[in-house]
Amino acid sequence: MKDGLFEETVKKNYLYRGKILSxxxxxALLPDGSPCKREIVEHAGGVGVLAVKDHKVALVRQFRYxxxxxxxxxxxxxxxEGEDPVLGAKRELSEETGLEAERLKLLATLYPSxxxxxEIIYIYEAIGVKEGKQHLDKGEFxxxxxxxxxxxxxxxxxGTIRDGKTLVALLKKKNG
Amino acid sequence: MKDGLFEETVKKNYLYRGKILSxxxxxALLPDGSPCKREIVEHAGGVGVLAVKDHKVALVRQFRYxxxxxxxxxxxxxxxEGEDPVLGAKRELSEETGLEAERLKLLATLYPSxxxxxEIIYIYEAIGVKEGKQHLDKGEFxxxxxxxxxxxxxxxxxGTIRDGKTLVALLKKKNG
Numbered sequence: 001m002k003d004g005l006f007e008e009t010v011k012k013n014y015l016y017r018g019k020i021l022s023x024x025x026x027x028a029l030l031p032d033g034s035p036c037k038r039e040i041v042e043h044a045g046g047v048g049v050l051a052v053k054d055h056k057v058a059l060v061r062q063f064r065y066x067x068x069x070x071x072x073x074x075x076x077x078x079x080x081e082g083e084d085p086v087l088g089a090k091r092e093l094s095e096e097t098g099l100e101a102e103r104l105k106l107l108a109t110l111y112p113s114x115x116x117x118x119e120i121i122y123i124y125e126a127i128g129v130k131e132g133k134q135h136l137d138k139g140e141f142x143x144x145x146x147x148x149x150x151x152x153x154x155x156x157x158x159g160t161i162r163d164g165k166t167l168v169a170l171l172k173k174k175n176g
Numbered sequence: 177m178k179d180g181l182f183e184e185t186v187k188k189n190y191l192y193r194g195k196i197l198s199x200x201x202x203x204a205l206l207p208d209g210s211p212c213k214r215e216i217v218e219h220a221g222g223v224g225v226l227a228v229k230d231h232k233v234a235l236v237r238q239f240r241y242x243x244x245x246x247x248x249x250x251x252x253x254x255x256x257e258g259e260d261p262v263l264g265a266k267r268e269l270s271e272e273t274g275l276e277a278e279r280l281k282l283l284a285t286l287y288p289s290x291x292x293x294x295e296i297i298y299i300y301e302a303i304g305v306k307e308g309k310q311h312l313d314k315g316e317f318x319x320x321x322x323x324x325x326x327x328x329x330x331x332x333x334x335g336t337i338r339d340g341k342t343l344v345a346l347l348k349k350k351n352g
Contacts, residue, residue, distance in 0.1 A: 004317070005237070005238060005239040005246055005317055005318070005319065006239055007239050007241050009241075015191070015192050015199075016191050016192065016199060016201075018201065018215045019213070019215060020215050020291065020292055021215055021217070021292055023191075023192060023199050025192075025194065026241075028241060030315055030317060031239070031317045032317070034315070036315060037195070038241045038242075039194045039195060039196050039197055040241065040242050041197070041217055041242075041292075041293075043289075043292070046289075046291070061181070062181060063181040063182055063183050063207070064287075064290040064291070065183050065185075065202075065204060065214045065216065066214075066216050066217075066290055066291075066292060066293055066294040067287065067290060067294055070181055071287065071290055073290070078291065108335070108338075108343065109335055109338050110338060110340050110343065111240075111243065111247065111338045111339050111340060112288035112289040112340045113219075113222075113288040113289060113293065113295060113297070113340065114240040114242060114243060114247055114249070114339055115196065115222070115240070115242075115254065116196055116197055116217075116219070116242060117217075117242055117289065117293070118242040118243055119289060121289070139206055139210070139212060141180070141181055141206060141207045141208070142181070143181070159284070159285055162284075162285050162286060162287045163287050163290055164286050164287060164288045164289065164340040164344065167284065167286065167344050167347075168340065168343050168344060168347065171343075171344065171347035171348065171351060172347065174351055175347060175350055175351060
């Protein structure tokens with residue numbers, strides 16, 4: 001509490017424990033000691049992979065129910081509880097696109113919306129990308145699109161790409 | 177359903193209606209017609225503002241309860257239901273930092289975590305930044321830090337800055 005910004009947990013109150021998230025509404029104390037409530041979404045974390053092959057980036061088009069829209073995103077997914085993010089990222093890349101990577105380089109660690117979720121998204125760049133075989137999860141519907149890198153940068157510029165992890169991955173790539 | 181990715185809502189089921197978010201677990205249909213559940217966090221949306229004055233960017237340090245950490249973020253906040261994002265952004269900038277902007281330019285529209293939240297974050301760049309007077313909300317504890325732009329880019333590069341909207345704003349700025 002050295003600089004007076006710390007908030008203390010009094011009691012964690014679970015309201016919902018679900019499949020991809022859980023919800024708490026905690027009793028907490030503000031830095032000045034006054035009581036407050038904190039609505040927190042618990043999430044096991046996610047991974048995303050920027051995979052470029054022959055100057056084309058692998059993007060995944062899928063319907064995102066929350067927005068009622070199709071979005072273009074880098075291959076990504078949710079970590080299993082306790083799963084190594086590097087292994088999770090290789091798994092998701094392979095499942096969604098069939099691509100295999102010799103190794104993954106961490107591009108960014110992303111906190112998507114720190115006001116209410118504890119999700120951490122690890123974004124990697126795939127090094128040594130090779131073709132393999134796509135093997136989607138049951139109930140997973142998506143289409144892989146190979147977009148020339150310069151065109152993908154344009155989709156960032158003109159606002160077509162809106163997904164946070166995909167923006168960060170492509171902007172970091174563009175920055176070199 | 178022209179390309180077979182659409183998911184249809186059968187029934188919206190509210191589990192929680194809170195102060196900053198609500199939670200639903202909907203009955204829906206996958207593209208192949210089979211039933212599924214969709215856990216969705218409803219959020220009224222947010223705004224963030226990149227404000228640079230004398231080659232220094234205004235960053236806000238605050239404790240983020242979800243992570244149990246202090247984070248450095250651009251000034252930001254939640255929209256009121258139905259609020260104009262530009263007005264909301266000017267309001268948050270002024271409240272948190274005291275800075276006033278002649279006008280705001282849209283830098284990016286960000287979907288922070290499309291797997292489960294419908295939140296949209298509008299990120300602006302402040303043009304014509306002038307000093308004013310900070311006037312924090314009750315219960316809001318934060319410290320404004322003016323960071324030289326090149327140093328802020330370094331904090332992005334070395335992983336110190338992790339907040340999604342702040343990463344996107346600074347990476348876009350660096351890209352010119």
